[in-house]
Amino acid sequence: MNALFSWLADPAHWSGSAGIPARLVEHLWYSVLALALGAVVALPIGALVGHGRRGGFLIVGSANGMRALPELGLLTLLVLLMGIGLLPVTLALAVLAIPPLLAGTYSGVRNVDPGAVDAARGMGMREWQVLFKVELPNALPLILGGLRGAALQVIATAAVAAYVSFGGLGRFLIDGLRTRDYPQMAAGAVLVAVLALVVEGLLALLQRAVVSPGLRGGGRRSPTATVGRPAPAPANPEPVPVREPAGAEP
Amino acid sequence: MIEFRGVTKRFPDGTVAVDGLDLTVDAGRITVFVGPSGCGKTTSLRMINRMIAPTEGTVTVDGRDVMSGDAADLRRGIGYVIQQAGLFPHKTIRDNIATVPLLLGWSKRRARARADELMEVVGLAPEMAARYPAQLSGGQQQRVGVARALAADPPVLLMDEPFSAVDPVVRESLQEELLRLQGELGKTIVFVTHDIDEAVKLGDKVAVFRTGGVLAQYDEPGVLLDRPADGFVDGFVGRDRGYRKLGFLSDELPLAELPTVRVGESAPDGWSLVVDPEGRPLGWVQGGGSVEEATVVPGGSLYEVGSGSLRSALDAALSSPSGRGVAVDGDGRVAGALSADDVLRALAASRADEAA
Ligand SMILES: Nc1ncnc2c1ncn2[C@@H]1O[C@H](COP(=O)(O)OP(=O)(O)OP(=O)(O)O)[C@@H](O)[C@H]1O
Numbered sequence: 001m002n003a004l005f006s007w008l009a010d011p012a013h014w015s016g017s018a019g020i021p022a023r024l025v026e027h028l029w030y031s032v033l034a035l036a037l038g039a040v041v042a043l044p045i046g047a048l049v050g051h052g053r054r055g056g057f058l059i060v061g062s063a064n065g066m067r068a069l070p071e072l073g074l075l076t077l078l079v080l081l082m083g084i085g086l087l088p089v090t091l092a093l094a095v096l097a098i099p100p101l102l103a104g105t106y107s108g109v110r111n112v113d114p115g116a117v118d119a120a121r122g123m124g125m126r127e128w129q130v131l132f133k134v135e136l137p138n139a140l141p142l143i144l145g146g147l148r149g150a151a152l153q154v155i156a157t158a159a160v161a162a163y164v165s166f167g168g169l170g171r172f173l174i175d176g177l178r179t180r181d182y183p184q185m186a187a188g189a190v191l192v193a194v195l196a197l198v199v200e201g202l203l204a205l206l207q208r209a210v211v212s213p214g215l216r217g218g219g220r221r222s223p224t225a226t227v228g229r230p231a232p233a234p235a236n237p238e239p240v241p242v243r244e245p246a247g248a249e250p
Numbered sequence: 251m252i253e254f255r256g257v258t259k260r261f262p263d264g265t266v267a268v269d270g271l272d273l274t275v276d277a278g279r280i281t282v283f284v285g286p287s288g289c290g291k292t293t294s295l296r297m298i299n300r301m302i303a304p305t306e307g308t309v310t311v312d313g314r315d316v317m318s319g320d321a322a323d324l325r326r327g328i329g330y331v332i333q334q335a336g337l338f339p340h341k342t343i344r345d346n347i348a349t350v351p352l353l354l355g356w357s358k359r360r361a362r363a364r365a366d367e368l369m370e371v372v373g374l375a376p377e378m379a380a381r382y383p384a385q386l387s388g389g390q391q392q393r394v395g396v397a398r399a400l401a402a403d404p405p406v407l408l409m410d411e412p413f414s415a416v417d418p419v420v421r422e423s424l425q426e427e428l429l430r431l432q433g434e435l436g437k438t439i440v441f442v443t444h445d446i447d448e449a450v451k452l453g454d455k456v457a458v459f460r461t462g463g464v465l466a467q468y469d470e471p472g473v474l475l476d477r478p479a480d481g482f483v484d485g486f487v488g489r490d491r492g493y494r495k496l497g498f499l500s501d502e503l504p505l506a507e508l509p510t511v512r513v514g515e516s517a518p519d520g521w522s523l524v525v526d527p528e529g530r531p532l533g534w535v536q537g538g539g540s541v542e543e544a545t546v547v548p549g550g551s552l553y554e555v556g557s558g559s560l561r562s563a564l565d566a567a568l569s570s571p572s573g574r575g576v577a578v579d580g581d582g583r584v585a586g587a588l589s590a591d592d593v594l595r596a597l598a599a600s601r602a603d604e605a606a
């Protein structure tokens with residue numbers, strides 16, 4: 001414990017391109033890139049499939065399939081194919097980000113009160129308006145829940161970048177292991193954990209700020225089962241079957 | 251005016267929900283679709299705003315086939331109220347109501363001002379404007395649903411069992427409110443319900459559907475109760491139809507003199523009606539002596555002269571502890587008394603008129 005603290009307190013470890021701040025920035029950078037790439041893939045697919053209200057089994061199936069991929073093996077394979085660089089690292093991490101984002105977006109959109117969606121269409125909203133004005137705002141709690149889950153996973157796993165001789169906080173783990181510098185290893189692990197917690201906290205604040213108060217479940221009753229306060233990170237939010245309004249024919 | 255011409259709806263699974271429907275909905279009136287569950291009421295209604303496309307035949311609104319032109323444009327011109335209100339949970343009440351005006355491109359300010367205006371029209375307190383649907387009672391949500399459908403002042407209003415999710419007392423007040431509103435607005439309203447009482451109360455005309463989507467009878471409610479077209483309609487309008495029919499007779503009833511007393515005064519023997527200083531009924535006392543507030547027995551329902559029907563007159567007589575129904579004027583002041591016999595005599599007289 002003391003060795004860990006003295007390692008962390010050593011000013012030499014807080015400067016230069018191999019110092020804690022630089023590694024932290026690298027780590028965050030890979031994570032943000034991977035999350036952005038994951039979102040670009042997962043959000044449109046999840047939203048469109050949820051909007052169409054069919055084909056959900058494809059989403060759940062492919063999300064589960066991606067979860068089952070061995071991360072280290074995937075990263076090694078990508079590096080062998082592309083060489084060491086930012087791209088294989090980002091791709092490998094994005095594969096982690098996609099399942100929770102996809103599942104959150106799909107089930108969020110899919111579970112919006114069918115009465116509200118029907119009313120939106122019946123009042124003369126076009127399909128894109130139904131999606132952007134009604135479905136996505138109501139799905140936001142679950143989408144952000146998916147984002148928080150994805151961020152947690154990506155940040156925790158981004159340490160593997162160091163395994164293929166890349167940067168990030170994982171360097172402290174790998175280098176510490178190689179030189180049997182256990183305080184350095186422990187410091188690396190602690191830093192990753194702290195970073196994950198801080199990001200989780202920031203995203204929780206973001207969720208408070210952007211989700212409509214009408215969806216916070218603070219009211220007397222929730223009109224639908226899914227608008228209550230969402231779990232912070234739904235590991236695998238399965239779509240709940242909901243009754244279609246009679247004769248739903250967009 | 252809305253017209254169904256030979257309209258059939260067959261769903262992909264082969265279900266025939268509506269079968270050869272021919273029907274004309276009069277402009278400016280309330281037309282009610284009623285029938286047992288699954289008889290195609292909702293399907294028929296949703297073919298008017300093209301939420302469902304007919305398999306055969308045409309539906310026209312003011313002479314235009316609804317299937318021509320753009321669906322979203324058509325729907326923006328037709329108010330639509332659905333059963334569970336279908337409010338947007340993430341929007342405030344004001345923004346829910348402003349939906350269609352905003353879709354039509356009104357400025358935010360104008361749309362919101364219109365929403366505030368409509369909240370008053372449907373009887374919602376202004377402080378509700380900033381609330382969210384989850385913070386409202388079921389009855390209040392239904393009012394928001396109606397306000398939202400009225401926001402862009404569409405000439406046609408479609409209502410699918412809008413009051414079925416609220417308790418009977420709230421339902422009754424919502425029905426009264428709808429009739430009052432319709433008196434002012436004169437919209438073309440198509441109203442779906444499976445409750446025959448609601449149908450005859452609200453409808454200028456009532457269309458009774460039977461299972462399989464076939465129109466069984468289309469008539470004014472009085473005619474429907476009087477002369478059911480067949481055994482199905484007869485069974486559907488039910489055993490109480492004679493009593494219901496009283497609701498459509500509103501002959502002038504002869505009112506008897508009704509002596510009244512006030513608290514503190516001395517009452518004669520028998521039942522006496524106690525009134526407040528303005529002459530409004532408070533209840534009944536039995537037996538002579540000085541009238542104490544504590545001995546007043548609550549009265550029955552009141553019959554409002556002019557606006558009332560024979561049904562409410564009979565109910566006033568039957569529910570009064572003294573056997574004499576209390577008739578009041580528009581200000582709620584006692585106008586006179588009536589008995590069940592008076593009502594039955596009036597009924598016999600109107601029968602005779604009809605036969606003549
Ligand atoms: N999308 C659909 N696909 C297949 N069948 C349908 C569909 N929508 C409705 N139906 C069927 O069509 C028939 C009429 O349905 P509809 O919803 O119009 O009935 P309804 O009179 O409104 O009944 P309720 O009083 O229960 O609302 C029913 O048998 C129903 O099961």
Ligand SMILES: [Mg+2]
Pocket residue numbers: 246291292293
């Ligand atoms: Mg229905």
